Amino acid sequence: MAQNLIYSINGPVVTIKGKTGLSMMEMVHVGNDHLVGEVIRMDEELTTIQVYEETSGLAPGEPVTTTGGPLCVTLGPGILRNIYDGIQRPLPALEKESGPFIARGCNIPSLDPDAKWDVTVTVKVGDKIVPGQIYATCPETPVILHKCMAAPGVEGTVTWVAENGSYTVNDTVVRITDKNGNERELTLCQKWPIRRPRPVQTRMPAQRPLITGMRVVDTMFPIAKGGAAAIPGGFGTGKTMTQHQLAKWCDADIIIYVGCGERGNEMTQALTEFGELIDPKTGRPLTDRTVLIANTSNMPVAAREASIYTGITLAEYYRDMGYHTAMMADSTSRWAEALREISGRLEEMPADEGYPAYLPSRLAEFYERAGYVRALNGEEGSVTVIGAVSPPGADFSEPVTQNTKRFTRCFWALDKALAYARHYPAINWNTSYTEYITDLAPWYYDNVGPDFLSCREQIASLLLQETSLMEIVKLIGSDVLPDDQKLVIEIARVIRVGFLQQNFFHDQDTYVSLEKQLKMMKVILHLYEKSQALVARQIPISKLLRLGLFDKLVKMKYDIPNDKLEMFDEYTAEIDQKIGELLRA
């Protein structure tokens, strides 16, 4: 076959003239430097390739060679603790090879070929292997057991197994013969194309919450394991902070953190912080169950487009082992912009705001890869996706936010006004929503308390009342309101400042158990109930405020340590006593 030669170059888009023998989405090496690229359009005259690296210095006439398959990730032990770029090149290994600045054309294996893993083979000669079946395990990190599974499509009878012992990812551990008599060797790793979802047995309803320790999320707008959530917010509203916080504390087994077109220093921060943070559940650093994918904003734009898919494929792989994985994508807007940029270079007809018309379908494909499933091997696992959205000018009516809204069922809207007042997490309780609450209600009822949901509703209703009252207050001041409405405003302040606002840098407040969340709600509602009795007796609210109970509750999140929840009884008793005195007086 004739060699394929570059014909034209325009930014990350390269074309080849004539018939090429390549197929759509095939991964190719471009030019003398072997830059990684992918075929994205073909017709009789031209084959178009998007290149995942800087193209400067590339010249027409340089060769394009095929790799024979689509853009794939390598799945096997050694993924955890690693940090990859958008096309799964390990950045620490890249640093060793090319120094602190990323050079082009470095083809480094995604998994360290020399690392030895302590493998236990779990099948014996004569066993039938079906897709998804686990044939070997090895401890990948002290907290995660890696399970090597037969890739979809691999089927047969075991003819040979290796002794238990230490092997590298490319060593054969099992040999099988399929029904046609062909022999296949199974190693510790497998390849999977990033744009194709990994098959599952069935999708199951999402009925368990992802517990985050963030009050406004767990109580007000919970997300289910296997769900999808969007965090939209203008710059400076704390998207990245919220994502980091979720990654650090949520109760998923595996965290995949994708920094998609964001800041380099932030990725370094995630890297150091996750390494320093000791996971309370395992007593080990958080990195033992984390993968970072860092494609910062100055790294090639086409690799940014791929990074989201790389991340979710890794998440699906661990899901198939029976783990609950959570993937944070920061930010999907940068991914959409990469789509737009490449679409522009292809001179496609733009739709809304220059985005390609296929933006909604791409978003849908991506978010639909989240789910709570029964894997091919019968294990239950989930992929939860939390995508940050960065709407230009904090205008939520732009296409990426609007389309993301359609495909996620949980929407945590970050608010500039709250962020300016340093109310973090700046999740606006009026514009955010979750559709998971009805699915999760039985779980909360059984595991937290039967009254959890009614407390949540009362809190939500008080906040709603406050919002409408504030409209009046903004016009004429709070002095004119009757006392019962003033009370609503006061108690809503306690809810906002004492409950919804959370200090991630305070050691007691950074993670709050559901039990404490419930108790906090209860004591706030208790105060409200008792105060209502006072107001009904025409006792002026100023007297009530002088008791200092409201301010005490605002600070309870700091004053009541997480291991001394019995102190809530003292708070309730104090409310009863002080208000009782006022009633008798």
Place this chain on the structure above:
Amino acid sequence: MILEHVGLSQINGSLVVLDGVQNASYDEMVVMKLTDGTQRVGRIVMIEGDKCVIQVFEGTTGFSLDNTRTTLSGHPMMVDLSPEILGRTLDGLGRPIDGLGEIYPEFRRDVNGSPINPVSRVYPRNYIRTGISSIDALATLIRGQKLPIFSGSGMKHNELAVQIVKQADVSDGEDFAIVFAAMGVKNDVADYFKKSFEAANVMDRVVMLLNLANDPIVERIITPRAALTIAEYLAFDLGKNILVILTDMTSYCEALREFSSSKGEIPGRKGYPGYLYSDLASLYERAGIIEGRKGSVTQIPILTMPGDDITHPIPDLTGYITEGQIVLDRGMDATGVYPPVSVLPSLSRLMKDGIGAGYTREDHNPLANQLFATYARVQDAKALASVIGEEELSASDKRVMEFGRAFEQKFVGQGNTNRSIEETLDLGWELLSMLPREELDRVDQVMLDHYYKPQVNNAHRDLGTILKK
């Protein structure tokens, strides 16, 4: 043998098309000689077969289809680097224009640079004291950070930048240098910076790159890249702490838009190219600190928001890339508050890890939070007062209003003074002490016991009334 290509097949604005070229590579520099003996440089921005689209930096005035001879240089845009570059004044492409002769290069580097591997970065933690309270306390500048100033035409952003340069702690050491890149600024502004650097006695540690308002706009696209390449060389090869001032980023973006539309690209928002975000990121992300190297690159880009609109694509995309922003406020500027820093939208994302015990002072973070929260209340009270009049406000709102005035006049409007971090933080507590202790809900009790000083309360009440009069 050097091939010369005679003539051109098309000229369109600053873009020309050259046919029949062999061995051209993408992003390569070309030299174009005119028959009158003058010479211009250009860059290949698109190749299709043997046809190249070339962007000419100094404009195409005087070009015709047959009076040019084009030579390929075989490499991308390079800038000459040598330790002697300090103290020099260069043009927008990094060539000396101060009449002091050529720079004898030790290195020549590609102006596009390469992205820093996130693994090789060191997370910036070392704060830079600027002596300006509103910045030091509320939007702390960190070494290795990119912190832009969002301003508007006619506001005092240049003065603020100069004050930062003069007062910044880094400026004491010998290993400190400034790279100043002017993009489309007026001659007077460039002069102002030059004079200020001279007055601050740092001129021998400044590299100036000037692409002034009347210089060709295409050159402007290279100016910040050349400046950052020089900065990276000074920082990571010579181990210096570099402060890069890029002004005015708005002119840069407009140049990019002009260039993009002449190439016939599909425009994004407000006609800016769809890749404006990636393009700006390729500049701003060149700030940082690298593991195992001594120096650092800190960036202060200055941009004037068209129509003071912070949602305009330029400030908007900048804010998404940079680690915070310092926003100037026209209202405050008009009432003579200097520096007119608009406190609420200003932010430094890196400050949380560079302040507190061991860096500044233990109370810094809660104090900053409380000042923000209280000042946000001031805005609510102001809004209410503008409807019902200040007299009708509740006692607590009135106190807050008083606090707001004192805060703007004393804390923000400090003028040309240089405050130590202790002075700044103490002043913050002094102001907070005008309010009742219960209203300080962002600070825990231990901190309040130590720093909250209600006895100075009355003194400040008086100040409040004085200011009112």
